[in-house]
Amino acid sequence: MSKDAEVDLKDVELNEMDQEKQPMTADETGNGEAVSPTGTEKNGSVKVKIPEEKESKFTGLSKEELLRVAGTPGWVRTRWALLILFWLGWLGMLAGAVAIIVQAPRCKDLPEMNWWNYGPLYQVGDVKAFSDSQNLQGLEQKIDSLGQLKVKALVVGPIHVAPANNPETLNFEAVSSEAGTLEQFKGLIQTAHKKSINVVLDLTPNYQGSEPWFSNVSVTNVAERLKVALVFWRSQGVDGVQLSGVERVASVVPSLWADIRAIVQNNGTDVEKKRILIGVTDKSSPMEVSVLQNSTGVDLLMSGVLRSAGMTGMDWAQVVQYLYDTSKQTQLAWGIGDRTQGHLASLVGSTKVNLHQMLMFTLPGTPIFNYGDEIGLEDEATSKVPMMLWDPTEEPKGLNSTLKEERNQRLSTRTFFKTLSDLRGKERSLQHGDYIPLFNSTSALAYLRVWDQSIRYVAAVNWGGEAVTLELTHPELPKEAMVRLSTDTRALVTDSSVDLSALVVGPGQAVLLHFPYLG
Structure with missing residues (x-):
């Protein structure tokens, strides 16, 4: 074999080897035979063309088809079964709701309550001692502070002109110059009403003398003059009246006392807010207090039943139980200090102020406090009308440790009072619940x-x-x-x-x- 022939044979073998290395592709004619590519495919991949599937589309039943199916017996029975099940379920739920309502315990009917049964009453017997301005205007400026304590009424005065033991100069309708003016009193009422605080006026005739209704003059004369004055003060917007020594006028001139009650307590219309008549007596026997409360017909009767020295827990229990059993709860009033007796801290001791605050707020009835009882204010050695102490929100600079401690104690006592007052105003068990x-x-x-x-x-x-x-x-x-x-x-x-x-x-x-x- 010649050299040229050997070269040609080698070229053929090389071409065959190159073709084996080329990727195989399917015949585009669709006969499935592999053909050599044109050189565009690499790495042995095979191009296969798969025919596209047509996308199926759900069209549902037509209206005519639905109507034909809906009328078949099977669907009719199914619809009736579902309808019956629906109504049976609905009636079952209704019956269950009725059963729950019937079996649930009935709520007790609320007792008849008046505004003075929902919170404490606050007495300011001498307006000069309550503020720096020492008059009714100064008292008005402190209404916001009283509103924070949730008091329901401010018992003011007496403020009328009544020199001690001198019935000739008695003038129920004139405001004493020491207390302020009639215009200041009107402003006080308006401001207090905006804060939902009622104003009760103490009209005890001889409040600076030895006997509330004068000992040397006919009670009839004083009572007649008081009737005229009550009409006047009602027209000024007062929400009630307080009178000391009610046992004397009620027993000596019962007809005039009935007139006094009618003027104060007669409210005219159902929509008009009721006015309160508060009686004050020095009696301390629970039996006497109960009889007097029922015979006088006052809305609340302040007494000395909790003021007796050396009262024990058993004494308190007997007093409260007796008055609770013999009087309406809404007529009970609890107080220890007042304009003539002094302040709570001086009567029970400064360390037991909070203890007695808790008692009066949680007993059945209405608590009545003297001004300053919320901070533990104590009487002075020569006076039962000490100046009220007003602590600023921020601690003043320069206070020594003793003054800081006293200030903190006053603020703590006030916070305790406020918390009790908040509870008393919203918890029904404390407002009018049973006492056990x-x-x-x-x-x-x-x-x-x-x-x-x-x-x-x-x-x-x-x-x-x-x-x-x-x-x-x-x-x-x-x-x-x-x-x-x-x-x-x-x-x-x-x-x-x-x-x-x-x-x-x-x-x-x-x-x-x-x-x-x-x-």
Whole structure:
């Protein structure tokens, strides 16, 4: 073989090897045979053409087809079955709702309440001692502060002209120059009403003398003059009247007393706000107070039943229980200090002010406080009308440690008072709930306040010098209750849980507990 032939043979073998390395593709004619590519495909990939599938589209039934199907017996039976099931389900739910309503306990009807039953009354017997301006205008400027305490009424005065033991100069309709002017009094009423505070005027005739209705003059004469004055003060917008010594006029001239009551308490129309008649007596016997309260027909009667020296827990329990059993709860009034007797802190001791605040706010009835009782104001050595102390919001500079401590104590006492007043104004069990005694001894007292399905409250106080452990049991009580407010914030922390079967109350301390309606 020649060299040229050997070269040609090698070229053929090389061409065949190159073709084997080329990728194979399907024949474009569709016969499935592999053909050599034109050199555009690499790495052994094969191009396969798959025919596209047509997208299917759901069209549903036409109107005519639906009508034909809907009329078939199977669909008719199905529709009737679904309709019956719907109405059976609806009637079942209705029956269930009716059963729940029928089986649920009925809410008790609310007792008849008046505005003075919803919060404390606040007495300012001498307007000169209440503010720096020492008049009615200064009292008006402090209305915002009283509004923060949630007081329902401001008992003002007496402010009329009445020199001591001198009936000839008595003038019910004239405002004493020491108190201010009639225009200032009108301004006070308008400002107080804007804050939802009512104004009650003390019209005790001989308020600076030895006997409220004069001892050397006919009560008939004074009562007749008072009737005319009541009409005048009603026209000025007062919301009620307070009178001391009501037992004398009610017993000596009952017909005139009936007229006085009618003028004050007759409200004319149902939409007109009721006016209050408050009586004041020095009597301290619960039996005498109950009889007087019912015989005079006053709306509230202030008395000395809680003022007797050395009262024990058992004494308190007996007084409260007797008056609760013999009087309407909405007629009960609790107060210790007043214009003639002085302030709470001086009567019970400065360390027991909060304890007695809790008592008066949680007993059944209306609490009545003397001005300054909310901060523990004490009487002066020679006067029962000390100047009111007003602490600014920010602590003044330059106060020594003693003055700082006194200021902080006043603010703390006021906060405690305000918290109790807030609770008294919104909790039905405290407003008009049943009073249930739980425990009493010489040093301690505990009771339960309940109303229908509202939150229940337990108040416990200890006047003694040693801690007491109270074992409180009653069908209404759970095993444990929560602390709502306490004078001993270290031992009885707010929102902590305590065991009612072994409740420990420290010396000179008080606690208010609460628990929900148990059904």
